Amino acid sequence: MAEKSLDKFKYRTLRFLDVTGFTVFDPVVRLAFREEPNKQLKALFNYMLIPIVFALFCIFVWWQVAPNHKTKSGEVPTPDVVWNSAMINHTFSTREQTKERDFLLVGDARLAAIAEVEAMAAAGTAQLAKLEATLAQHAAGNIKQLADRIAPLQARLEIIEAQSGVINAEMKAAVNAAAAAIERGEGTAQPLLAALRAEDEAKDAGRAAESFIKAQIDDIRSDKYAPLNQARLDVNAVADKLQFLTKRIDFLTTSNRSIRVAAAEEQLAETQGKLAEATTAKAALSEAKRAIRNESLIERLEQQQYASAMTIYTQINRSLFTVFIGFIVAAMVAIPLGVLCGLSRIAMACLTPIISIFKPVSPVVYLLIFQIVVGAFFPDPDSHPLFLFLNSLPFLSTLAINPALIFSACTVAACAVWPALVNTALGVATIDKDHINVARVLRLGFKDRLFKIIIPSALPLVFAGLRISLGVGWMVLIAAEALSSSDGLGKFVWDEYQNGSSFSFANILYACFVVGIIGFLLDRMMIILQRLVSFDGGSTSL
Amino acid sequence: MSYLEIDHVSIGFGPTNNRTEVLKDVHLSVEENEFVAVVGFSGAGKSTLISLLAGLVQPDQGEIRLAGKVIKEPSPRLGIMFQNYSLLPWLTVFENVALAVKQAFPKYNAAEMKEHVEKYVAMVKLSPALGKKPAELSGGMRQRASLARTLSMQPEILLLDEPLSALDALTRAEIQDEIINIWESDRRTIVMITNDVDEAVLMADRIVPLTMGPEATLDEAFPVDLERPRNRTTLNTNPVFRHLRTEISRYMVTLNEDSKALKADKIVDLPSVMPIDFSIYPHIPARGRRRRDLVKVLDPTTTFFK
Numbered sequence: 001m002a003e004k005s006l007d008k009f010k011y012r013t014l015r016f017l018d019v020t021g022f023t024v025f026d027p028v029v030r031l032a033f034r035e036e037p038n039k040q041l042k043a044l045f046n047y048m049l050i051p052i053v054f055a056l057f058c059i060f061v062w063w064q065v066a067p068n069h070k071t072k073s074g075e076v077p078t079p080d081v082v083w084n085s086a087m088i089n090h091t092f093s094t095r096e097q098t099k100e101r102d103f104l105l106v107g108d109a110r111l112a113a114i115a116e117v118e119a120m121a122a123a124g125t126a127q128l129a130k131l132e133a134t135l136a137q138h139a140a141g142n143i144k145q146l147a148d149r150i151a152p153l154q155a156r157l158e159i160i161e162a163q164s165g166v167i168n169a170e171m172k173a174a175v176n177a178a179a180a181a182i183e184r185g186e187g188t189a190q191p192l193l194a195a196l197r198a199e200d201e202a203k204d205a206g207r208a209a210e211s212f213i214k215a216q217i218d219d220i221r222s223d224k225y226a227p228l229n230q231a232r233l234d235v236n237a238v239a240d241k242l243q244f245l246t247k248r249i250d251f252l253t254t255s256n257r258s259i260r261v262a263a264a265e266e267q268l269a270e271t272q273g274k275l276a277e278a279t280t281a282k283a284a285l286s287e288a289k290r291a292i293r294n295e296s297l298i299e300r301l302e303q304q305q306y307a308s309a310m311t312i313y314t315q316i317n318r319s320l321f322t323v324f325i326g327f328i329v330a331a332m333v334a335i336p337l338g339v340l341c342g343l344s345r346i347a348m349a350c351l352t353p354i355i356s357i358f359k360p361v362s363p364v365v366y367l368l369i370f371q372i373v374v375g376a377f378f379p380d381p382d383s384h385p386l387f388l389f390l391n392s393l394p395f396l397s398t399l400a401i402n403p404a405l406i407f408s409a410c411t412v413a414a415c416a417v418w419p420a421l422v423n424t425a426l427g428v429a430t431i432d433k434d435h436i437n438v439a440r441v442l443r444l445g446f447k448d449r450l451f452k453i454i455i456p457s458a459l460p461l462v463f464a465g466l467r468i469s470l471g472v473g474w475m476v477l478i479a480a481e482a483l484s485s486s487d488g489l490g491k492f493v494w495d496e497y498q499n500g501s502s503f504s505f506a507n508i509l510y511a512c513f514v515v516g517i518i519g520f521l522l523d524r525m526m527i528i529l530q531r532l533v534s535f536d537g538g539s540t541s542l
Numbered sequence: 543m544s545y546l547e548i549d550h551v552s553i554g555f556g557p558t559n560n561r562t563e564v565l566k567d568v569h570l571s572v573e574e575n576e577f578v579a580v581v582g583f584s585g586a587g588k589s590t591l592i593s594l595l596a597g598l599v600q601p602d603q604g605e606i607r608l609a610g611k612v613i614k615e616p617s618p619r620l621g622i623m624f625q626n627y628s629l630l631p632w633l634t635v636f637e638n639v640a641l642a643v644k645q646a647f648p649k650y651n652a653a654e655m656k657e658h659v660e661k662y663v664a665m666v667k668l669s670p671a672l673g674k675k676p677a678e679l680s681g682g683m684r685q686r687a688s689l690a691r692t693l694s695m696q697p698e699i700l701l702l703d704e705p706l707s708a709l710d711a712l713t714r715a716e717i718q719d720e721i722i723n724i725w726e727s728d729r730r731t732i733v734m735i736t737n738d739v740d741e742a743v744l745m746a747d748r749i750v751p752l753t754m755g756p757e758a759t760l761d762e763a764f765p766v767d768l769e770r771p772r773n774r775t776t777l778n779t780n781p782v783f784r785h786l787r788t789e790i791s792r793y794m795v796t797l798n799e800d801s802k803a804l805k806a807d808k809i810v811d812l813p814s815v816m817p818i819d820f821s822i823y824p825h826i827p828a829r830g831r832r833r834r835d836l837v838k839v840l841d842p843t844t845t846f847f848k
Contacts, residue, residue, distance in 0.1 A: 434624060434628040435628070437628065441622050442641065442642050443616055443618065448645075452630070452633075456632040457630075457632070535675065535677065
């Protein structure tokens, strides 16, 4: 009995892998259930081990090739640098979350947090002092090792300089002697010319020897001293952390929301006291006005949210949200129109020219058009009721919805609508003739015919189209965000490109991986949906 | 006047200049509760005949009448069972049958509907597969489901379009028995189309041969005077059965030979075609005068290029 349920579990797992398209893990599952171990091991070796080795090989090549190529933004980052940049982005994001939490903390929790942070800061300061000492030590070590390495070269340089001084003097004397001989009328011009040439050659040789040694010295000076570098990085990391802790203390104390509210309330109480004691009309009026101002200030402070900086994760959220809005709009337009086109040849004839002309238009053109059109709708987005409403909603407020998001989404929709439309029309138009006959024989009405026969039969192709649409939409979105500086992954890349810090290149490569992996996951999601609605592959229920 | 009457019906397909007359002057009368089998070679126009009967296509000439009324469109009184099952692959067996039941009996509530569907699925012995989709069923099971769907609409006339031709011999025999049992217990008119003489003799009251197409027509019927129930195993030794089978088979073979002879008699003028020697033309695009010359050589009246 237990064996049977285990078998069932196995087939369910295999079925799941099949539907999700991860058949590469098939042998792992089969091996776990001891099914033909030799065959599975062979499959594992061929289809898993070899690809992994190949991936490692690619990373190795990257690692080897990258540092050889110097660019304006520094060396091409190696995998570890990119990984490091991913970690830095992650840390930044978690720190923003911590600060937000701190900003909202009240009461005992706040006090406890202050104590904790101060303890951490004290430990950090101690550590920093220790690390700075190490840094100083390594700096001294660096100077010493440089001096040690340069000293012999310096000595050789001095010798060479002395030697060339001697040779130069000799050469000068020979030249003078040849010139004097001519003056005396004893010699010809030949020896003088020869002597001058010899002098030039000797000077060149001397300079070449000197510059060779000097170049060696420069090389040694520019050599990076690994312990010193490491010490510097350590110091920077700890200093960075300390700065963050200082910021936290600020958000836990003076900048904390509850503290600011309390301060405002105190001021209000004071004003009200003064108002009660006021005797002249003028004083009473001014105090009353101040009290009202204080009240509205308190109200505003109580509502205040932490103004979080855009982290990579909020950018991802925003991009995903934008692409889904665009995709859903595209699907809502494409599917009904596609069904209409598939059903009626007249509709197809009407839409064919529109599809043919607007399909090949570059996303950039759509972006600009929608930027203008959407901009015209919202002349003053900050006070527009739509955005005020959207930004007061719980999840959406973190995405900072603005016209830029709307026209990015419109651009995505404009580019994603075509594949879905064409595929839906094709799916509806190529419905099996037998199924049409069944509909006729059963004398189904239009509604039943549409929802029981036509749409189910077209669904696999509809989803194939939607899958292409989502892929296109994701690609278009990143470009649109980069071009229009609309927050999202595209803007992340664009900002990194623009600010040109030492981490920029690594961040861009990191974003490249993020965009790729998310695109892959979106595609997988659509494949699963497609498999679930397609009827030709048998039962796909999990 | 008979119950179902095909009255000098002709039908053809294609544009007027290249028209194929599939059926010409077809005449057949079927009595109520009669089991008629139409036997013909493949390509003779059997499926066209059944589509005509079902009202899926309209004849060019003549009429088809059911109890005196002309059939103009598919009607719930006519149940058709297609050769290739035609089950909807995204629905389970139950849902496939239920879709038909809902159309035939729109006033049923959920419980009545369920009962009705289950009754007919049980009739074709498919109850265990009620919740399965067609892709999970064997060919025989699919044809049973298709039969259940047709029967569940309780049509007055069953039109079976080579229902068993895609099945293996064993499954075939089983479903033949099934159809006969159902017909015997619940009499109704059946027109079955088949290419299997044995099957026709075993099942039908009357066998009508369809001559070879094009311009196929129904010939003189062979009545089957065998007692029912007919036993498949003893039938092989029954002299009446053997005689009938031999007779029909011989007739069909003559039909075939006749048609071959007919075909041989026909002399078709082949166009005078000359292959073009492209090697004499250089492999560069022709323009101007050379193009005109080329076009002259490639004249469609002298070549097969159009």
